[in-house]
Structure formats: C-alpha cells, structure tokens
Amino acid sequence: MAGKFEVYEDAGGKYRFRLKAGNGEIVATGQGYSSKEAAHKGVEAVQRAASDAPVVDVPKAA
Secondary structure (H helix, E strand, C coil), X not given: CCXXXXXXXXXXXXXXXXXXXXXXXXXXXXXXXCCHHHHHHHHHHHHHHHHXXXXXXXXXXX
C-alpha cells in the first residue's frame, strides 16, 4: 500500500497534516494551520518541494 497524507484538526483547533507510510507509520508531520485549506496547501508545497529534493548529509556539530 502506498503512503498517504492525512489532514486533521488537533486538540487546539489548528489543522495539521501527517505523512503515513504504507505500513501506517507516521514519517513526517506539518505545522499547525488556521484552516483546512491552508493545511492542504501545505501538503501541496511539500509534494512539490520533495519531488526533486536531493538528500544531503549534514555533518555533526562540533
């Protein structure tokens, strides 16, 4: 099964999204948004940014 984005309202009344892997594990979460529409736009922004995003190893801080 493919992963999916879920948009939901949190206990504080903000809308958030989470990305779930095919096995149901949450692999990413989004910030709180004031509306469901804004949360959907957040999902779309992540989808656009991730399509060509490179993987970069960040060195350990000294």
